[in-house]
Amino acid sequence: MRTWGVSADRLRIFRTRFLDGVLMTDIIAHNGSQYDLKELKPIGRRRGWEMRCVERGTN
Numbered sequence: 518m519r520t521w522g523v524s525a526d527r528l529r530i531f532r533t534r535f536l537d538g539v540l541m542t543d544i545i546a547h548n549g550s551q552y553d554l555k556e557l558k559p560i561g562r563r564r565g566w567e568m569r570c571v572e573r574g575t576n
Contacts, residue, residue, distance in 0.1 A: 527572035535563045545570055 529552055531545060545552040545568065552570035560567055 529570045529572065531566075531568040531570065532560065533566050533568065535559075535565050539566060539568075544573070 529547070531547070531552075539557065541554050541557060543554055545554065551573040553573055554568055555571055556567075556569035558567040558569075559565075
């Protein structure tokens with residue numbers, strides 16, 4: 518993920534309930550695509566996750 522310039526990366530942000538044991542090496546599968554985690558932020562206190570991802574094969 519970049520904060521500047523133009524990029525061909527397909528970014529997606531997922532917000533989920535809190536799941537214990539989520540790792541940056543995990544892969545998210547959604548609508549037939551797979552996404553690599555690039556940033557993982559907690560929402561509240563063990564309330565949920567905001568997962569910033571890039572589609573696999575595009576980076």
